[in-house]
Amino acid sequence: MSYSEKLLDHYENPRNVGSLDKGDPDVGTGLVGAPACGDVMKLQIKVNGEGVIEDAKFKTFGCGSAIASSSLVTEWVKGKTVDEALTIKNTDVANELNLPPVKIHCSVLAEDAIKAAVADWQKKHGLAPTVKPDTVQGDRAALLERGVLKSGI
Amino acid sequence: MRHPTCWSCELELESGTLFCPRCRKIQPVARTEDYFSLLGLQREFALDRADLERRFRELSRVLHPDRFARAEPRERRLSLERATRLNDAFRYLKDWRLRAAYLLKLAGTDVFSEGRTFADPEFLEEQLEWREALALALSDGDVEALRRIARAARARLEGIEAEVGGMFEDDHWFSELPVEIARRLSRARYYDNIVADAERGAAAAGH
Amino acid sequence: MPRAIGIDLGTTNSLVAHVDERNRPQVLEVDGGSRLLPSAVYYDAGGDPEVGAGAKRRAPERPLDTILSVKRFMGRGPGDIRPEDRGIYRFDEAGAVVKLVLNGGTRAVTPIEVSAEILRVLKRSAAEALGGAPGGCVITVPAYFDDAQRQATKDAGRLAGLEVLRLLNEPTAAALAYGLDKRSRGVFAVYDLGGGTFDVSILRLDGGVFEVLSTVGDTHLGGDDFDRLVARKLMQEGLTPVNDAPSPAVLRGAVAAAQKIREELTAHEVVEADVELPEGHRLRARLTRAELEALIQPVVDRTTGPCESALRDANVVKVDGVVLVGGATRTPLVRRHVRRLFGQEPLTDLDPDTVVALGAAVQADALDRGGREDVLLLDVIPLSLGVEMMGGVVEKIIMRNSTIPASATQQFTTYADGQTGMVVHVVQGERELARDCRSLARFTLKGIPPMPAGIARVEITYAVDADGILQVSARELTTGIEQKIQVKPTYGLTEEEVEQMLVESIEHAEEDVTQRFLVEWRVEGDRILGSLESAFGLDGGLLSDAERAAIDERMRGLRDAMAGTDYLAIKAWIESVDAASKAFAERRMDKHIRQAMAGHRVQEFAESIVEHPRATGSKDGDLEDEGT
Numbered sequence: 001m002s003y004s005e006k007l008l009d010h011y012e013n014p015r016n017v018g019s020l021d022k023g024d025p026d027v028g029t030g031l032v033g034a035p036a037c038g039d040v041m042k043l044q045i046k047v048n049g050e051g052v053i054e055d056a057k058f059k060t061f062g063c064g065s066a067i068a069s070s071s072l073v074t075e076w077v078k079g080k081t082v083d084e085a086l087t088i089k090n091t092d093v094a095n096e097l098n099l100p101p102v103k104i105h106c107s108v109l110a111e112d113a114i115k116a117a118v119a120d121w122q123k124k125h126g127l128a129p130t131v132k133p134d135t136v137q138g139d140r141a142a143l144l145e146r147g148v149l150k151s152g153i
Numbered sequence: 154m155r156h157p158t159c160w161s162c163e164l165e166l167e168s169g170t171l172f173c174p175r176c177r178k179i180q181p182v183a184r185t186e187d188y189f190s191l192l193g194l195q196r197e198f199a200l201d202r203a204d205l206e207r208r209f210r211e212l213s214r215v216l217h218p219d220r221f222a223r224a225e226p227r228e229r230r231l232s233l234e235r236a237t238r239l240n241d242a243f244r245y246l247k248d249w250r251l252r253a254a255y256l257l258k259l260a261g262t263d264v265f266s267e268g269r270t271f272a273d274p275e276f277l278e279e280q281l282e283w284r285e286a287l288a289l290a291l292s293d294g295d296v297e298a299l300r301r302i303a304r305a306a307r308a309r310l311e312g313i314e315a316e317v318g319g320m321f322e323d324d325h326w327f328s329e330l331p332v333e334i335a336r337r338l339s340r341a342r343y344y345d346n347i348v349a350d351a352e353r354g355a356a357a358a359g360h
Numbered sequence: 361m362p363r364a365i366g367i368d369l370g371t372t373n374s375l376v377a378h379v380d381e382r383n384r385p386q387v388l389e390v391d392g393g394s395r396l397l398p399s400a401v402y403y404d405a406g407g408d409p410e411v412g413a414g415a416k417r418r419a420p421e422r423p424l425d426t427i428l429s430v431k432r433f434m435g436r437g438p439g440d441i442r443p444e445d446r447g448i449y450r451f452d453e454a455g456a457v458v459k460l461v462l463n464g465g466t467r468a469v470t471p472i473e474v475s476a477e478i479l480r481v482l483k484r485s486a487a488e489a490l491g492g493a494p495g496g497c498v499i500t501v502p503a504y505f506d507d508a509q510r511q512a513t514k515d516a517g518r519l520a521g522l523e524v525l526r527l528l529n530e531p532t533a534a535a536l537a538y539g540l541d542k543r544s545r546g547v548f549a550v551y552d553l554g555g556g557t558f559d560v561s562i563l564r565l566d567g568g569v570f571e572v573l574s575t576v577g578d579t580h581l582g583g584d585d586f587d588r589l590v591a592r593k594l595m596q597e598g599l600t601p602v603n604d605a606p607s608p609a610v611l612r613g614a615v616a617a618a619q620k621i622r623e624e625l626t627a628h629e630v631v632e633a634d635v636e637l638p639e640g641h642r643l644r645a646r647l648t649r650a651e652l653e654a655l656i657q658p659v660v661d662r663t664t665g666p667c668e669s670a671l672r673d674a675n676v677v678k679v680d681g682v683v684l685v686g687g688a689t690r691t692p693l694v695r696r697h698v699r700r701l702f703g704q705e706p707l708t709d710l711d712p713d714t715v716v717a718l719g720a721a722v723q724a725d726a727l728d729r730g731g732r733e734d735v736l737l738l739d740v741i742p743l744s745l746g747v748e749m750m751g752g753v754v755e756k757i758i759m760r761n762s763t764i765p766a767s768a769t770q771q772f773t774t775y776a777d778g779q780t781g782m783v784v785h786v787v788q789g790e791r792e793l794a795r796d797c798r799s800l801a802r803f804t805l806k807g808i809p810p811m812p813a814g815i816a817r818v819e820i821t822y823a824v825d826a827d828g829i830l831q832v833s834a835r836e837l838t839t840g841i842e843q844k845i846q847v848k849p850t851y852g853l854t855e856e857e858v859e860q861m862l863v864e865s866i867e868h869a870e871e872d873v874t875q876r877f878l879v880e881w882r883v884e885g886d887r888i889l890g891s892l893e894s895a896f897g898l899d900g901g902l903l904s905d906a907e908r909a910a911i912d913e914r915m916r917g918l919r920d921a922m923a924g925t926d927y928l929a930i931k932a933w934i935e936s937v938d939a940a941s942k943a944f945a946e947r948r949m950d951k952h953i954r955q956a957m958a959g960h961r962v963q964e965f966a967e968s969i970v971e972h973p974r975a976t977g978s979k980d981g982d983l984e985d986e987g988t
Contacts, residue, residue, distance in 0.1 A: 031277045035339030038346040040280045061284040100753045210569045213736055218765065218826040219723075220731035222496065222525045233825060237765040244762065356668060 004098035010068035015075050018057040020044040028121025030113040034105055039066045043113035045077060045085070047121055053077045053085060058113075065103035069093050069110035082118050157183065160227070171215070171235075179216070179231045187259060188242035198256060198321035200246065209243045249314050250341050253321070257334060260327040273336060280343050287351060294358040303351035306344045313341045363495035364525070364728035365486045366533075366720025369475065369513065371431040371582060372555030372687070374399050375714060376482040377721035378490065385537065385718040385725075390485040396713065397485075401477045402426045405463040409474075411481045420616065420638045423448055423608040425462050429584060430478075432556050433458065433471040434516075435509030437799070442580060448608035472516045479520035496525035498724040500716050502557040503529035504577030504742045506788045507800045507830050514827070525727045527827040530554070531561035532572060532739055533719030534685040537710055539565050539735075546680030547573075549670070551698050551706070552716075553663065554686040556582040560667050562674035571738040574673035574761045576666040583619075583688030586656045590647070591618035593655060598644040599637075606641070613637035617645070625649045626690050653693045660697050667701050673761050682706040687713050738763050741824050748785040748794035757822055760790065767823040771837075774818075778810040784820060786830065803832050809839050881930040885922045888934055889915055892941060895948065902947045911940045 020027045022044070030043045039062030046055040056074040060067045072093055077085045093099075093107035122128070156165045159173040159180065166173060169183045169190065182191070189196045192208045214220075216239055221232040245251045283302070290298035317337050320330045366385075368375045373396040377387045390397040391412040402415035403425045410418070419426040432445045438453035450461040452468050459468040479499075486494045499522075501513050510527055517524040531550035538548075545566050552559040559577035563570055591614040595606065603610070617635045624631045625647065635643045671677065682702045688694060689712050698706050710718070726732040740761045746754035747770065757768040772782060782805040789797030808816055817837035824830055892915065900908070918933035 031274050031281075033273065033277050033280070033339075033343070035335075035342055038342045040277055040284060040343070042277075042281060059281065061281070100749055102749050102753055102755055210567070210736070213569070213738060217731070217736060217738075219526065219727055219737065222727035223730050233765055233823070236826075237767045237823060240763045240766050352672070356672070 007065065007068045007097040007099070010071040010097070011064040014058075014067055014071040016057050016071065017059065019059060020046055020055065020057050025124055026121075028117040028119070028124070030116030030118070030120060032109055032113045032116055034062070034066070034109050036105065037063065039063065039106070039109060041066060041070050041109050041113045043070060043074065043110070043117050045114075045117045045121065047082060051081050051083075053080055053082065063103070063106065065097070065099055065106040066109060068097055069099075069106045070113060072096060073110045073114055077114060082121065085114055086118055088114060179221070179228050179235065181231055182235060182238055186238075188245050188255060191238060191242045192246065194246070196256065196259065198249075198253060198318055200252065202247070205243070205246060209239070212239055249317070250338055250345075253317050253334060253338055256321070257331055257338075260331060262331040262335060273340070276340055276343075283347055287347060287354075290351070291354045291358075296355050296358045299351045299355040299358065303348050303355065306347040306351065310341055310344050310348070313337050313344070363490055363492065364721075364724035365482075365490075365494045365497045366528075366717055366722065366724045367479065367482055367497055367499045367522075368530070368533075368714075368717035368720060369431065369478065369499055369501075369516075370399055370554055370716075371429045371557065371584065372399060373397060373713065374478050374482060375717035376486050377714070377717040378486065378494075379721050379725035385721045387714045387717055388486055388489045390482060397478065397481060399430065399478055400426060400428050401430065401474050403462045403467060403469070405466065409477045411477050420609055420613040423612045424450065427460060427462075427474050429556050430471050430474040432580070433460070434475060435506065435512040436471075437508070445580065448611070472512050472519060475513070475516035476519035479516055479522060483520055483522055494522070496523045496724060496728050498526050498528050498720045498727065499524055500528045500530045500533050500720045502552070502554070502577060502579060503531050503559040503561050503572075503575040503739075504557065504579055505828075506743055506798055507745075507828070508798070509579075510827060510829050514829070525724060527829075528720055528723050528737075529559070529561070529572070529575065529739055529828075530685065530716050531559050531575065531683075532563070532570060532737060533716045533723065534683050534710075535561075535563050535565065535570055535719070536722050536735070536737065537715045537719035538683055538707065539568075539570060547674075547676055547678075548681045548683060549667070549679045549702055550683045550685060551663070551667070551689065551702075552577075552685035553688040553694060554582050555584050555688070556580070558582060558663055558666065560663070560670045562670050562676055562679065568734045569736045569738065571763075572740045572761075573676065574670045575740060575742045576670040576673065577742065578662065578666060581659065581662055583686070585659045586622055586688065586691070587615050587618045589655050589659065590622055590652065591615045594618060594621075594643060594645040594647065598646075600642045600644070601640075603641065607639060609638040610641050613641070614643060617643055621645065621647055622652060622691070625652050626692065649692070656691070656693065660694055663697070664701060678703065683715075684708055684712050685715055739826070739828070740764060741766065741828055743788045743798075744790055745800075745822060745824065745830065746787050746789070746794075746797065747822075748787060752794050754787060754789075754792060754794050754797060758824060762824075764824050764828055765826050767821055769819055769821045772818045772820065773814050774808065774811065774816045775813055777813045779813065779816075780808045780810055781806050782808065782818060784832070786822070786832070800830065801832075803834075805834050808836055811838070878925060878927045878930075881927045881934070882922050885918055885930050885934055888937060889918065892937070895944070899944075899948050899951065902951065903944055907944070911937070911944065914940045 019042075020029075022029050024046070026046050026048070028045045028047065030041075032041050033039060034041075040060065041062070042059045044057050045053045048054050056077050058070040058074045060070045073088065076088060088111060090104070090107040090111040093110055094104055097107070099107055157168060157170070157180070158165050159176060159178060161178040162173060162176040164173055164175045166180065169186060170180050172179055187196070192205065192212070194200070194205070194208070213236070216232055216235045218229065218232050218236055221229045224232070245255050283306070287299075287302055290302060317334055320326055320334050320337070323330060326334065364378065365388075366377045368377075375387055375396060376390060377385055379385050387395045389395055394413070397412050398416040400412065400416035400419065402410040402418040402422065404410065405425075409415075415426055416428070419428060427449070433441060436458060437456070438458055441451065441458065450465075452459040452461050457470050457472075459470050460474065461468050483494060497517070499513055499517055501510055505513070513527060514524055531552050534550050534552065535548060546564070548563050548565060550559070550561045550563065552561075557577065557579050558581040559575065561575040562573045564573055591611070594617070595603075595614050599606070599614070606614070613635070614637060617633060617637075621631050621633055628649075630646065630648045632646045633643070635645070637643055671679075679702055682698055682704060684695070684698065684706045689698070689706075695706060722735075723737065726735060741758060741764050742760060744756045744760040745758040746756040749755050755770075757770060758766055774782070784803045784805065785794065786800045786803065787794050787797035788800050791797050805818065805820075808818060815838065818834060819837055820832065820834045822830060822832055892911070896908075903911070914933065914937045918930070918937050921929040921933045924930075
């Protein structure tokens with residue numbers, strides 16, 4: 001078994017690499033990290049007056065799976081409303097890219113990044129955040145139980 | 154509490170005995186031993202490196218499988234287990250990051266849980282800048298810049314080590330500071346990656 | 361007499377050494393008085409294999425049946441063997457273990473068996489020199505040898521009837537040989553360029569503890585590469601008749617000539633050669649040192665990367681000394697390169713060809729005696745060990761340059777309801793994908809209690825022992841049962857296969873050894889009888905008739921035994937003669953010493969006294985009872 005084609009595609013030809021203006025009131029910025037491997041993921045969305053995500057950009061420093069996950073998410077959120085974007089689950093990302101279990105956390109990171117970006121935009125518009133990134137447990141826990149390694153110290 | 158007994162001569166022993174005082178046979182590791190007690194050290198962050206190395210060498214001398222090449226199979230097996238544990242202990246205690254993580258683990262804090270996302274926005278902002286500078290230097294093949302970046306990152310690491318050392322000096326660190334300490338260790342991980350990538354890049358660019 | 365031996369099983373040459381009674385490591389003679397045994401094995405159709413210089417001489421005419429540099433094939437799986445290593449040999453790669461096809465296809469041997477032949481010869485030589493079968497032995501391996509290569513070496517040792525106490529990394533062995541002489545303290549680099557492998561290790565020596573900090577290498581880089589380059593060039597220029605595709609036999613001859621020429625160029629600036637090659641070819645060559653250096657520079661340059669890596673891994677910028685190992689390091693270009701790399705003149709006091717064997721002997725002696733107080737070796741695993749996870753990604757579990765012995769554990773759970781087994785694929789290497797690493801073994805775990813998926817907790821422990829070889833064990837935690845693991849190494853021989861080979865070889869080996877001992881003890885018997893005869897001539901007056909008769913009787917018994925085939929009987933009679941003549945020897949000693957003090961030189965009589973060395977010691981107390 002090897003990396004899936006989709007993953008390789010997103011890794012070698014990432015979509016939407018770049019930055020949006022952080023100061024722009026229509027831009028929401030999510031900045032998350034994964035301490036276990038030292039990944040950094042920045043995901044930005046530009047939302048129009050109807051609450052639809054017009055543009056999305058990302059900058060990720062980390063392994064191939066992290067880059068691919070964030071690339072995929074920026075593709076997906078374009079054209080969606082903010083609420084629809086919040087329904088993206090890491091399991092969707094993981095399945096689409098066929099991530100190996102050891103790399104599941106990269107998809108988790110991408111999910112948290114989009115939630116953080118949305119929360120940032122909501123804060124700028126005086127709205128209460130719908131979901132706090134840290135609180136999404138459910139599926140993540142189940143996926144971790146199955147086949148993920150815990151190295152003994 | 155039941156005391157352990159020597160497997161060879163059945164003498165009652167203190168927990169944690171290395172060699173039976175009567176028959177001199179090597180004894181198994183006690184369940185209560187941790188890496189610190191294995192090396193005869195207190196469970197604390199502060200550590201004299203030279204002292205640690207001396208202890209490691211002394212114990213290696215008597216425990217290493219080479220000393221048991223002609224002993225009976227059980228002794229050989231026990232020496233292998235003991236030497237392995239000793240090597241692991243030394244590996245963990247000699248690196249301040251691993252030592253700190255180990256102390257947190259002993260106190261019940263799981264430092265690098267796979268599912269936890271790191272929320273440290275200012276630090277991550279900075280990391281983005283570091284990473285972009287590094288990417289630029291790598292694509293330019295700028296050896297000087299890469300070495301500079303590596304040096305600066307190492308300096309940051311030294312700072313974090315000092316911070317962590319300070320935190321562990323607090324008598325109640327294990328109830329009040331574990332999250333703060335874990336955060337510093339996560340930051341160290343980021344800088345370690347930068348050092349590694351910068352130095353590898355400098356070596357590659359130098360040819 | 362101490363019996364533990366150290367063996368350097370080299371790509372080009374092999375050696376055996378021991379530590380003598382005066383605590384000095386000494387290389388033993390093998391193969392007709394030389395200390396180097398060429399690692400060449402010739403398989404004659406229908407006959408016994410021949411090992412050593414004789415075998416090497418066969419290479420030009422019988423290149424397919426003469427195995428040179430078998431070390432390059434140890435622990436390699438099908439498809440693993442590089443094109444440049446295959447040379448002209450034919451392989452049978454159908455099974456898990458690669459075999460060399462010989463004698464026109466009528467015989468196939470594994471590299472392990474070939475190595476065992478070399479080891480058998482070394483063992484025999486040691487037995488002759490030491491007067492008895494060797495006890496334990498230490499065999500050296502390149503530091504960069506992976507698990508499969510190490511296991512193969514150990515198997516070869518077993519097949520040769522040796523008790524392998526430890527595998528020792530070659531650079532560490534060299535450091536051991538040097539360290540004891542100098543009692544040094546500091547950080548040292550060992551630059552080991554052998555016939556086929558290159559290793560560089562950084563060690564710290566402090567108060568008798570040798571701690572390996574890092575080790576890096578290339579298992580396909582060595583003096584052989586020099587020779588091939590030189591041979592190719594020489595053939596291009598001076599081969600007659602001109603031949604674009606010379607046969608294997610001619611190639612072999614050219615490479616052998618190239619090696620000699622290269623060695624000559626160490627001492628001379630220009631070498632001219634006119635060599636006859638097989639099949640009516642002739643090689644006329646003229647090579648200057650400058651030309652040689654231009655040819656081999658790219659190969660020497662390949663050693664730079666590993667050296668820099670090793671220094672980086674060791675966290676060391678400067679070393680206190682560099683030790684050179686391997687015949688190829690005699691080449692002036694290599695020495696200059698090392699000087700430039702490490703910024704200092706390398707240490708060369710010890711012969712680079714024998715230093716590894718000497719170090720192995722020191723370690724063997726130490727292990728035999730339960731370890732030494734003053735010396736400790738802490739070695740490392742050269743390559744990371746990892747496990748293939750779903751998706752083909754490797755999770756590293758034991759990092760390279762970890763001090764050994766070392767271990768790590770992992771927890772798995774089951775994917776399917778009622779799953780009772782699991783396959784664990786262990787690899788060695790630094791790459792991210794399993795297919796880019798070296799496959800070590802697939803372990804099948806059986807007997808997990810059937811449970812719903814995700815409930816079982818299987819804990820697997822990976823342990824690397826002091827030889828650098830992996831052992832795997834597993835436990836199921838929820839039920840606490842220690843499960844049996846069936847271990848299937850990917851490229852090695854299974855236990856059964858080794859046992860079978862051992863059984864087949866044992867009888868053969870024993871006969872051989874017996875024959876050798878017989879010859880040896882007969883020679884010893886002759887010596888004793890001869891020296892007694894001449895002693896009677898000089899000092900017969902020191903004995904009474906009865907005493908003389910007693911000695912004569914035992915000498916008769918010895919002569920009878922020597923005519924027979926029981927070497928143990930000869931040995932016993934020799935001891936008996938010894939005991940009977942001990943008093944005689946003592947009286948002779950007294951007499952000659954008195955004479956010396958009366959103005960005569962002891963030297964005149966020294967030889968006749970020394971002929972009977974047992975007179976000077978009182979070795980066995982119980983022999984004193986044997987009256988004269």
